Amino acid sequence: MSQSDARQMYSNGTWVNGEGAVFDDLNPANAGIFARVTGATRADMRRAIEAAHAAQPGWAALPHTERARYLLKIADLIETRQQDLIAQLVDEAGSWVGKAAFEAGYAPGIFRAAAASVYQMTGEIVPSELGKVSMLMRQPLGVVGVISPWNFPLLLTGRGFATAMALGNTIVLKPSEESPVTGGLVYAELMEQAGLPPGVFNVVTCSREQVSEVGDELISNPHVKAISFTGSTAVGRIIGARAGGLLKKCCLELGGKDALLVLDDADLGLAVNAATFGTFMHQGQICMSVERIIVHESIAAEFTRRFVANVSKLRYGDPWDMGKVIGPIINAKQLAKIVDQVEDARARGARILLGGASHGPYFEPTVMTDVTRDMKIFREENFGPVAPILTATSDDEAIAIANDSEYGLSAGIITRNEVRGLAVAARVETGMAHVNDSSVNDEPHIPFGGIKNSGLGRHGGRPAIETFTELRWVTVDRGRHYPPPFVES
Ligand code: NAD
Secondary structure: OOHHHOEOEEEOOEEEOOOOOOEEEEOOOOOOEEEEEOOOOHHHHHHHHHHHHHHHHHHHHOOHHHHHHHHHHHHHHHHHOHHHHHHHHHHHHOOOHHHHHHHHHHHHHHHHHHHHHHHHOOOEEEOOOOOOEEEEEEEEOOEEEEEOOOOOHHHHHHHHHHHHHHOOOEEEEEOOOOOOHHHHHHHHHHHHHHOOOOOOEEEOOOOOOOHHHHHHHHHHOOOEEEEEEEOOHHHHHHHHHHHHHOOOEEEEEOOOOEEEEEOOOOOHHHHHHHHHHHHHHHHHOOOOOEEEEEEEHHHHHHHHHHHHHHHOOOOEOOOOOOOOOEOOOOOHHHHHHHHHHHHHHHHOOOEEEEOOOEEOOEEOOEEEEOOOOOOHHHHOOOOOOEEEEEEEOOHHHHHHHHHOOOEEOOEEEEOOOHHHHHHHHHHOOOOOOEEOOOOOOOOOOOOEOOEEOOEEOOEOHHHHHHHOEEEEEEEEOOOOOOOHHHOOO
16 A cells, blocks of 8 residues: 555644554444554654744734634534535544534534633733732643544544634644544644644654554654643553653543443333443443442342333444444454453353343443353443443442442442432542432533542633643742842842
């Protein structure tokens, strides 16, 4: 495969071939080639970083209203390309068409919220006992490196860089090798269309084989001042350790094992719908998917009966078919992980009430009971359409089960008593918790993020301004008295 037939990457406002190997970007539904994409080397990455570094002072010096105008233009351009983006999200990322429509529809809001953040990059005047004018000022960091995942490529890539760019940083993005187009090159096209100055936004693509070398340059290059990473805990840990050793800022949005707690006074219809949506949307490939349903034992039988009936309506198959909400699993490795966890559960005594098998790239919507805490399905992120049900005899026990996890991203709590729901929410160890809803929730202006092994730092909202700026103390003195030995006589 020659570079000349491959999709090019975007560096310093120009479409270029990388010096590495071209790689295939596959359609997960049929294993056909969605795109062939140029592959970068460390040197390609370095050039993109240098371009971003050279562009940064000019970008930061633009009036904030000008930067906001670019972000708003990108939002409008995304809206004009909805149908095209939906099609690419289905064919590249295996998104069911309804999920693709949601994602393409959500993305403009990310850029509008980011545009608004330019007005919130405020400082403070603080008191000075020396009579100084003493100011705390926010400044952009410089070049921000962005590494994004494949599951919501348009949404999560946008979230990874939009606020950072709005605040005067320039961007070098390395999208996932599973979604280099919808998580990367599409944005380069939009930036070009918006007339963004060269070097402000760069996309460097590479295969999984090249990623440790290319990724290392992104993290370790001295011009890169911070990393915005969304992906697995395993990779996030490597990136966080490398960045930490170099004393660089790192915002890490990582994996999850979210619980839905169904209390004994729950509206069962609401609980069934929240559990079904939370577990099976995008065939469970959402960081905040419901991965453990913890039901009070007094209602467990009735909940399980209704839940199984509801889930049995879900069909798997061609993601273009509106009636088949369970699309393909992204790749064979992820599918093998789901199979392994389900088989481990079965071998350890779980009862599979529905599903449990794979068919080509699809995994059947699966519900299991008699799940115990020694099973992989209880501990490890599944990222598939699998619902393990556990029971608890009290709120305390449900909370203890939910908290028995290395992860802490989001949670859902279903109860007719909002005060009780809030009390449970306060005790669940997660970055986010939702009463009377599934754990799957996001809005563009929300500081999204987890605790424990689900991440560090927040994307979105005011906290994102802290994440992607430096706080500096700047003073003006008006007559300091130095100690006499230092003073001219
Ligand atoms: P992944 O960790 O395998 O890959 C994420 C990104 O890291 C990709 O771009 C990949 O190419 C890159 N990468 C891999 N090794 C690297 C290295 N050595 N140096 C630099 N970059 C490297 O994750 P994934 O499979 O793409 O995404 C699924 C995971 O992401 C799940 O664990 C999911 O929970 C998590 N996720 C978290 C959030 C969140 O907001 N918390 C959102 C979506 C996905």
